[in-house]
Amino acid sequence: MENLPFYQPHGSEIELFERAWRNRLPLLIKGPTGCGKTRFVAHMAAKLGLPLHTVACHDDLTAADLVGRHLIVDGQTEWSDGPLTRAVREGGICYLDEVVEARKDTTVVLHPLADDRRILPIDRTGEQLAAPPSFMLVVSYNPGYQNFLKGMKPSTRQRFISLAFDFPPAEQEEAILIGETSIDAMSAKRLVSIANAFRALRDHDLEEVASTRLLVYAATLMKDGCDPTIACRAALVETLTDDPETAVALREVIDATFGR
Amino acid sequence: MEEYVGELWHKLVTRVADKQHADAAVSLNEISKTAAIYFRALGGDAGLNLSAAPPTRHGARRRWMQRLATSGERVELSWRDGETLRLPERIALFSERGLNRDLYLWLVALSAAKINDDLPWIIRNQTATLTTLERFPGLLPRYQQLVEAMLALRPAPADLPKEEAAQESAIRQALQQPGSIHVLPPSKKPFHPVPLWTHPTPPVSAPSKVSASDGAPERDESDNSNTAKSRRKHAAERTDMPDGKDGFLMLFRAESLFSWTEYIKVNRPQDEEDDLESAAQAAEDMDSMTVARDNETSAAKLRFDLDLPPAGEDDAPLDEGISLPEWDYKKQIMQPDYCRLQELVTQQAGHCELPTQLRRTAKRLRSQFQALAPTRTWLKGQQDGEEIDLDAWVRQEADLLSGTHPDNRGVYRAQVNQQRDLACLLLADLSLSTDAYASDHARVIDVIRDSLFLFSEALSATGDRFAMYGFSSLKRGNVRFNRLKSFDERYDSAARGRIAAIKPGYYTRMGAAIRHATTLLAAQPQRQRLLLLLTDGKPNDVDRYEGRYGIEDTRMALHEARQQGLRPFCVTIDSEANEYLPHLFGTGGFAVIKKPEDLPKELPLLYAQMTR
Known part of the structure; x- marks a missing residue:
């Protein structure tokens, strides 16, 4: 248990994850980028002692990339398992990160796995894998920046129980920063206060707001001895905006917090 | 001298x-x-x-x-x-x-x-x-x-x-030492101003007191004259500066007898530059100016110059109208059946072909947009793919056996899939302001007309379902919603005729138009639905539908549209749009076209980018 990745719970999500796993229910996690979705899954996999197969989904991801394909080796064809098939065989957790990025027809291969059948038919080899009880399917996506033509098919969505993540309340986020970087409490408090000021600009001046991950970056720089103002500019301001005037305003917020 | x-x-x-x-x-x-x-x-x-x-x-x-x-x-x-x-x-x-x-x-x-x-x-x-x-x-x-x-x-x-x-x-x-003083000692002479603090008695003061004049409470038109007067007086009183609330009294100042701190009528909804300017000049010398925002005065004034055309003259109403709600942000309530919207169709429009000057651009756009039409093909000889490309593999093996150097092409087949499942409703602002000149030789309305033509040409090439409507309004009882092409109509010479016949209307009650467009678009079976708003300015109407009220109602209407699973997007030629559009559409939800004459070209391209 020493190697458990750090995770600060902010609700009953750990309990819910365990229940879902025990009852063989697939799970969908949604939330803004950098709020701890991936970390949560890694934490749970370690806690439950399961192997974790992560797939970062992208535009060109095909069903074959998930399930597996024939490769040509020494003039012979050889079947090679994809990450999904491997997770099913091993009885581990298969985690599809940013699942909406994948094309919709790709995610349809998840359907028989994600309902009570829990099977993975592999057309190309004629195999039909039955998932062992310890197998769990977890997908995540960020509802914030959905491409207009993307989004999950309702038939896919309806196969999951869903957990909504958001940035944690101030005290918990401070605890996360302290837990991740062992930064002092005062600096953590100020970082979180900056982040919350930036979050007020969501959908208005900023397309994306400061994530917990970026705060951890800033805290890491500060812990390393970097000047707080410089650390925040590098980790927060310049990461969040390219617009010079917006950047000036964001820097003023940082100065207002850490002093100049 | x-x-x-x-x-x-x-x-x-x-x-x-x-x-x-x-x-x-x-x-x-x-x-x-x-x-x-x-x-x-x-x-x-x-x-x-x-x-x-x-x-x-x-x-x-x-x-x-x-x-x-x-x-x-x-x-x-x-x-x-x-x-x-x-x-x-x-x-x-x-x-x-x-x-x-x-x-x-x-x-x-x-x-x-x-x-x-x-x-x-x-x-x-x-x-x-x-x-x-x-x-x-x-x-x-x-x-x-x-x-x-x-x-x-x-x-x-x-x-x-x-x-x-x-x-x-x-x-x-x-x-x-902020926090250490609880009462300001009284003095006959007002204190020296404190630029570090906010105004002691702002001219248009705290919301609690201003509600009567600024909040423009809903009132039936029947009880107008008296109340308007008394409110006006009230407004004038409000502008008198120190109200003694802060512990000092300044009751009398000789100059103020002759000064101008009175109500001056600046009727904002009207587009009469001269009046505004002279009033502004007179107002410059005053301490403060009150702009009454009571429905009655302005509406009465406007009834002169903007009368509705006699019924049945040019636009035929398709039914007796649809009731729509409107959001009041001050009260934070939705006012049910507050607006009446009429779907109209122009009667004078004949059939018409695409104007000649647009034909070349249209042809180019069509061929560009055909590339967006749905296709599903297998690509051969890929380095990576779902299936093995047997032909390629056999060729490669044969090359190896025969001793020729194999070309290192891939031996997999990959499927390229472009499915478009998309409906788009374009809502064009046909308010009076589109009568203004956008460039040396074209009015805004002409630019919008050309944009609609080219947009339709492009979209009919993709096969995406689309509809086009125009809107303008004259107070809440008369929101005009011009049908140019519905989802079920073909884009033919009759539709082109209707586009050719668009002309500047009245004002811009955006919320109601968006709500109706939402209803129409939400009824479409496509999974992706795009609500495209083409406009040249802020929401406004001659009643209290202006400023923040209009903005907030529009925002609410857009919020409803998003909840219905639609995606609203705004294309505007208003150079000041950056001030209010982010609040309505979010950072990525709008595009400002700097040169209005570029709009016809830009609009289809924007659409292509958005839906690729």
């Missing part, structure tokens, strides 16, 4: 008297964008506009030179009301530019603090200062610097008569 000398003299004394530092001045224009974002980041209301505060008379003691120059009797202070955050147009108080800029940012930070506006001025500002400093401790050194610089500019209590000295000392203490 006399005049010339007088002018010189005036300039001279003004320069000596005004203790401003022109070289170090910071203007609101320079920092308005920064200030606006700063305000929102610090927790300010995102719906507020930023604007320059008109100078107001402070009535405090002036230096004799200032009196000689009749300057220094007005001061620009900041305040915030339901719609606007007002900041001084220019700050040149300190000799250091950095300090002047800091003062701006300090005022913004102070206004962002959520403080009960009903508190007495002195307590309100101290509380706001404390709250701000607590939340943003980094501001403390700058605040102290500002206070120090500020105190150096204020009259020393020792030089003032007793009462004023007590008042001045209290203000000084409140600045240095």
Whole structure:
């Protein structure tokens, strides 16, 4: 248990994850980028002692990339398992990160796995894998920046129980920063206060707001001895905006917090 | 000659008297964008506009030179009301530019603090200062610097008569140790203005008191004349400056007998430049100006010049109208059946072909857009793919066996799949303002017409389902929704005829039009539904549908559209759109076309980018 990745719970999500796993229910996690979705899954996999197969989904991801394909080796064809098939065989957790990025027809291969059948038919080899009880399917996506033509098919969505993540309340986020970087409490408090000021600009001046991950970056720089103002500019301001005037305003917020 | 000398003299004394530092001045224009974002980041209301505060008379003691120059009797202070955050147009108080800029940012930070506006001025500002400093401790050194610089500019209590000295000392203490003063000692002469704080009695004051004049309460038109008058009087009273609430009384000032602090009628909804200008000029010399926003006066005035066309003259209503709700942000309620919308179809329109000057562009667009039409193909010889490309593999093996060097092409097949499952409704603003000239030879309406033509050409090439409507309004009872092409109609010469016949209408009640468009679009079976709004300005109508009311109603309508699973997107040619569109559509939800004449070309391309 020493190697458990750090995770600060902010609700009953750990309990819910365990229940879902025990009852063989697939799970969908949604939330803004950098709020701890991936970390949560890694934490749970370690806690439950399961192997974790992560797939970062992208535009060109095909069903074959998930399930597996024939490769040509020494003039012979050889079947090679994809990450999904491997997770099913091993009885581990298969985690599809940013699942909406994948094309919709790709995610349809998840359907028989994600309902009570829990099977993975592999057309190309004629195999039909039955998932062992310890197998769990977890997908995540960020509802914030959905491409207009993307989004999950309702038939896919309806196969999951869903957990909504958001940035944690101030005290918990401070605890996360302290837990991740062992930064002092005062600096953590100020970082979180900056982040919350930036979050007020969501959908208005900023397309994306400061994530917990970026705060951890800033805290890491500060812990390393970097000047707080410089650390925040590098980790927060310049990461969040390219617009010079917006950047000036964001820097003023940082100065207002850490002093100049 | 006399005049010339007088002018010189005036300039001279003004320069000596005004203790401003022109070289170090910071203007609101320079920092308005920064200030606006700063305000929102610090927790300010995102719906507020930023604007320059008109100078107001402070009535405090002036230096004799200032009196000689009749300057220094007005001061620009900041305040915030339901719609606007007002900041001084220019700050040149300190000799250091950095300090002047800091003062701006300090005022913004102070206004962002959520403080009960009903508190007495002195307590309100101290509380706001404390709250701000607590939340943003980094501001403390700058605040102290500002206070120090500020105190150096204020009259020393020792030089003032007793009462004023007590008042001045209290203000000084409140600045240095916010929270320590609870009551401002009374004095006959008003205190020296405090630029570090918000306005003691903002001309358009706290929401609690202003509701009658600013809130434009809903009233039936029958009970108008009396109430309008009394409200107007009330509004005029409100503009009289010190109301004695803050512990000082200034009852009488000789000048004010002859001064102009009265109601002046500036009828904003009207587009009469001359009137506005002359009124503005007259208003410049006043302390404050009240703009009545009561429905009745303006509407009555407008009934003159904008009468509806006789029924059945040009547009045939398709039914007796649809009732739509409207959002009142002040009351935070949805007013059911508040607007009546009529779907109309132009009768005069004939059939028509695409105008010749557009044909070449249209042809190019069609071929570009055909590439977007759905296809599903297998690509052979890929390095990576779902299936093995047996042909390629056999060829490669054969090459190897025969001793020729195999070309390293891939041996997999990959499927390229482009499925478009998409419906788009384009809603064009056909308000009166589209009658204006967009460039030397085209009116806005002509640009919109060309855009609609090319847009339809492009979309019919993709096979995406689309509909087009235009809208304008004349008060809530008459929202006109012109059908140009419905989803089920073909894009044919009749539809083109209707597009050719569009003409400027009345006003822009955006919320109602969006709500109806949402209903139409939400009924489409496609999974992706795009609500494209083409406009040239803010929502407005002749009744109270303007300013924040209109913006908030539109915002609510867009919110409803999103909840229905539609995606709203706005294309505008309004160069000031960056001020309000982010609030309505979000950062990625709109595009501003800088040169209106580019709109016809840009619009289809935007659509292609959005849906690729």
